[in-house]
Amino acid sequence: MEYTIQTYGLCKKYGGCSVVQNVSMHVPKGKIYGLLGRNGAGKTTIMKILLGLVKKDSGSVTLFNQVMADYQSGIYARIGSTIESPGFYSNLTAVENLSVFSRLRGKVDKNKIRNALNVVGLPYQDKKIFSKYSLGMKQRLAIANAIINDPELLILDEPTNGLDPIGIAEMRILIRRLSHECGKTILISSHQLSEMEQMVDWIGIIHEGRMLEECSYQQLEENRQHSYIRLVVKEPEQVYEYLKKTLSIENIKRPEASAIEIYDLKYGTLELNSRLFAAGFAVAEISKCQNSLEDYFKKMTGGAGIA
Ligand SMILES: Nc1ncnc2c1ncn2[C@@H]1O[C@H](COP(=O)(O)OP(=O)(O)OP(=O)(O)O)[C@@H](O)[C@H]1O
Ligand SMILES: [Mg+2]
Incomplete structure (x- = not known):
């Protein structure tokens, strides 16, 4: 199997406290991988390490078959993420916000913005400003921002957090579509197993910084029911x-x-x-x-x- 993300023996301490301990994870190419763990388990820290936002203490990270120390320039352009709230401007519309963030990354391409909004199901010609958005719309806009440049890998930190059951179901459909129709590899985190049901292909259960179990979702179901x-x-x-x-x-x-x-x-x-x-x-x-x-x-x- 080909893996888009691979880590081996990943460790991270904050002030002497181990928050990621010996984590080895394997995210298969083109699949949806759910990182499941309670609050404080270390999910966001792992994602930040993958994105180079936080420095690991030891262990290795391989993305797209490149070891972190030897990353070629442009590797992060192949990844879209919603790990840190992009800080959308409350008084701007979706298109205006996405234009601001596109400009920061290079240039503004209206077609790409239109396409990204279309994929996440937000209207293009909408006058509504960000502060009037529901939580579900905000999450969608964050994903639109992450997919504008058509990345191969998406890292989404708790995309279903705070959504109501219908919002979760819609997010599930969106994420599955991004994987099945657009061929993206997707790493998502959640603290609730039920949010991952019917969405993830693979699962990694993380607890107090350690990987307790990593397997296909189907295998988990077979083993545990x-x-x-x-x-x-x-x-x-x-x-x-x-x-x-x-x-x-x-x-x-x-x-x-x-x-x-x-x-x-x-x-x-x-x-x-x-x-x-x-x-x-x-x-x-x-x-x-x-x-x-x-x-x-x-x-x-x-x-x-x-x-
Ligand atoms: N910058 C930091 N400085 C010190 N401790 C940190 C820092 N970032 C995270 N931690 C600690 O590391 C541990 C793991 O945090 P992390 O945010 O990775 O967990 P999480 O699984 O994403 O939790 P949640 O579900 O609440 O988002 C927590 O105990 C947290 O307090
Ligand atoms: Mg987190």
């Missing part, structure tokens, strides 16, 4: 022993005092229920459950505090 049977019983100790010893069930967890979770599904709920009944146990609850990805992410990253 375990089915299990949940039992609530009156005599959990005895039932636990019975399941292990008499029925030879291996994979059993005890999440709470009276609850038992069985991951080894050699018996279905009906069969299990009748066996427990026959053995004289009182079953208050028996149900087939699934661990959602969100549960998994919460378990991995410490639970409380995930929005």
Whole structure:
């Protein structure tokens, strides 16, 4: 597989505090890669290192097969980003704002501006000034600014942050279109797994500066959506022993005092229920459950505090 971004053993400390620790990440060319982590996990810092806005302490970064130390001039022109708010002028329209930022980068090309606004779904002939924009429109304008020069790689820091569910769905469609129709490689960050669903192809879970897991989204789903049977019983100790010893069930967890979770599904709920009944146990609850990805992410990253 060809990678547009590759890091190896990336480290960064701020005032003695490690905020990025030994991060190796691999963003496949033409794919959407989601960097998922709680507030303060280190997502923005990693993105800033990739863009040369923050200096790494150690490790390596390779972009477009060029090692950072040997970057050819113009490499950053191949990347569009929304990592730092570009500081749009509140009293200017979208076209006026994009013209200002185009001028800073070189020259103003009205066709490119028109095209970028069209891609993100903002009207070209709009008199509305930036201060009257909704959050969703502001996020779109930031993306328009990032894609004006048709970059191969987009680095978008929390593009769905603060959007309502419909805004998130629209952003998802936009990002997928940029990838599928325009062939761009896209790195996005989010602190919420649900925002990445149906959007990312690959995922990197980052926690306290470390990469906990990196895989395709499909793989993550396959690995983590375990089915299990949940039992609530009156005599959990005895039932636990019975399941292990008499029925030879291996994979059993005890999440709470009276609850038992069985991951080894050699018996279905009906069969299990009748066996427990026959053995004289009182079953208050028996149900087939699934661990959602969100549960998994919460378990991995410490639970409380995930929005
Ligand atoms: N310039 C800085 N000086 C000192 N500490 C910093 C600096 N920038 C970031 N940090 C710290 O580094 C850690 C990671 O921050 P970072 O912004 O990368 O996290 P994040 O994953 O983007 O979080 P969020 O979801 O809140 O945006 C945090 O503890 C933060 O306080
Ligand atoms: Mg951040």
